[in-house]
Amino acid sequence: MLSNELSEADIDRVIAMAWEDRTPFEAIYVQFGLRENDVRALMRKHMKASSFRMWRERVTGRKTKHLMLRDFEKGRFKSSNQRFS
Numbered sequence: 470m471l472s473n474e475l476s477e478a479d480i481d482r483v484i485a486m487a488w489e490d491r492t493p494f495e496a497i498y499v500q501f502g503l504r505e506n507d508v509r510a511l512m513r514k515h516m517k518a519s520s521f522r523m524w525r526e527r528v529t530g531r532k533t534k535h536l537m538l539r540d541f542e543k544g545r546f547k548s549s550n551q552r553f554s
Contacts, residue, residue, distance in 0.1 A: 484511070486500075
């Protein structure tokens, strides 16, 4: 799904999920069809440049944003809005 096909509410939700430390990019893909590069482009387009840079610094190398890099599974928080299991 292209970011221009998303509603404003969906764009807001993608941004919120991307900011959350424990929401992996895979969950965003399952729910909205956006891969990590698509999320990055959406964030760049819809955020101030300084906010985007701050977000990129936070998520770069963060294990919790990628399911394959995580060393935990049980006991993690799952939002009721999140369809990814």
